[in-house]
Amino acid sequence: MHTGNAYSSRNHFGGTTPFKIQVKFGIPIFQGEIDATTVDTWLNLLEGYFYVHGFSNKENIIFSLLNATPHIKD
Numbered sequence: 001m002h003t004g005n006a007y008s009s010r011n012h013f014g015g016t017t018p019f020k021i022q023v024k025f026g027i028p029i030f031q032g033e034i035d036a037t038t039v040d041t042w043l044n045l046l047e048g049y050f051y052v053h054g055f056s057n058k059e060n061i062i063f064s065l066l067n068a069t070p071h072i073k074d
Contacts, residue, residue: 028067
């Protein structure tokens with residue numbers, strides 16, 4: 001059954017529940033390469049991850065720092 005922009009399914013009680021999709025991203029640790037393609041690829045992966053998980057700006061920054069080598073964090 002399609003309702004608006006969300007898909008739903010009937011549960012065993014006769015009501016509907018929205019489908020939940022689990023997406024797994026493999027975010028590599030950024031090593032600090034000075035290469036535009038590498039940086040763009042890493043940032044695009046992060047943006048997709050943030051979008052899927054609905055992170056706040058603060059969470060975006062924390063997650064990004066956790067996925068960078070120590071010298072990048074400084």
